[in-house]
Amino acid sequence: MHLSREAYASELVRFRSTGNIAITESEIDSAFDVPNEWRDAVADAGRGQALLDLWGPLLKRLPNVESFLTVNLQQPAILNEDGGDVLLLYPYTIDDGDDLSFFRGHLPLEGSIIPSDMPLWNILPGDLQYFYQRIHNGWTFFPANSMGPLPIGDFELLSKKLDFEEDELRQMPIDPEQVLPVFHNGAGDYLCLDLSRSQGDGAAAGLIWWHENPVELEVVDFWGVMDAWIGIFLEEADRRT
Secondary structure, eight states, rough: OOOOOOHHHHHHHHOOEOOOOOOOOOOOOOOOOHHHHHHHHHHTTOOHHHHHHHHHHHHGGGGGHHIIIIIIIOOEEEEEETOOOOEEEEEEETTTEEEEEEEEEEOOTTTTTOOOOOGGGSOOHHHHIIIIIOSSEEEEEEETTTBBOOGGGGGOOHHHHOOOOHHHHHHHHGGGGEEEEEEOSSEEEOOEEEEESTTTTTTGEEEEETTTTOEEEEEEEEHHHHHHHHHHHHHTTTOOO
């Protein structure tokens, strides 16, 4: 399916986002100060191989992302937002092309620089650090900022993100000062990390905060739930043609 720049721009206006869009290699000019991997993704014309290479080893954790890149991804685009961020757009359609949607990837953190406003950096799982430094500083559904790892700038401990009553705090099995939400499912729930166990692999550090059970935290496989939630969200995406 061929999607024009006009189709992208029209959909982005609905999200109150405007700017310079490049959907072909020839449209990428000096205004787009982006990694070479992003240029390769646009030049790849939606075949997905360049993005498979970009995501690389993380795809072993997130096979549903690999399936999306291989089966559903349409022509990627680079968006230089007016007065905002530079984003890599991951377009896909629903309902036989009637509904165009995007995931958006932010520029990765540069090199090995640890953000000064992220004192928790060293206790993030290694593969999550890899994601933020090498792939994207946040990859979420546009415009809801959900269904993928949140940008570092949106990180807040659970105790600060949510307003708990004193009796709720007493009932919680884990101190919310040790819980970091990293993924919002768009329905009010968060996939979190137990920071007391998050270093290294991180799989055993997963917690779900369910908005319907605010004093309970369900222990889960961190990467397994992340992949499952992404897969459920994208299960109605059209196959690329």
